[in-house]
Amino acid sequence: MKRAIFPLPVFILPEGYTKLRIFEQRYLTMVKEAVKDNTGFVLCTYQHDTELNLPEFGCMMKITDFNQDDSGQLLIDVYAEHAVSINQPFYDKQALRHADVERVSKPSWYVKSVVTDENLLLSHTLQAVFANQPDLAALYKAPQFDNLAWVAARWLEILPISLVKKQQLAFKSNFENLLSFLHTLINTEFTD
Secondary structure, X not given: OEEEEEEEOOOOOOOOEEEEEEOOHHHHHHHHHHHHHOOOEEEEEOOOOOHHHOOOEEEEEEEEEEEEOOOOOEEEEEEEEEEEEEEXXXXXXXXXXXXXXXXXXXXXXXXXXXXXXXXXXXXXXXXXXXXXXXXXXXXXXXXXXXXXXXXXHHHHHHOOOOHHHHHHHHXXXXXXXXXXXXXXXXXXXXXX
């Protein structure tokens, strides 16, 4: 199926939420169509050196809320319903990217699993981040701090590492490598 594509320097995985500020006419049109047709749109990272600067994967987004900021720009809250592959991208007459998208399974490691004692630090520090970031916490009405895959996905979304590294960890790595990476980073940042 063909969908509008919104490339941004934002990384999101299934079950993730984010807030977007929409001000360009082509993206205002995209949001209007997504709401009118209840079709959503694809959010993906902006990637250099690829066709139309699009990566291989993105997420199908559902608009969950909208508002305006103080200057009158549109703010939308969006939810990542599922991952999609992005194929045969093209521009429309407004220079909005579109592509054939196909639903793909979540990253292979994204399977609900219980947070064990050895992974408690990942969950507890993420809870602390949410407690200190009310705007982030407000997006998640039902956080899953007891679900290790959900915790790992949220860490990947918010960590200040390159988008290329995030894509690699999410779609080209196994869960053990991802957890090892997260433990190393979190232990260094939060236990020093």
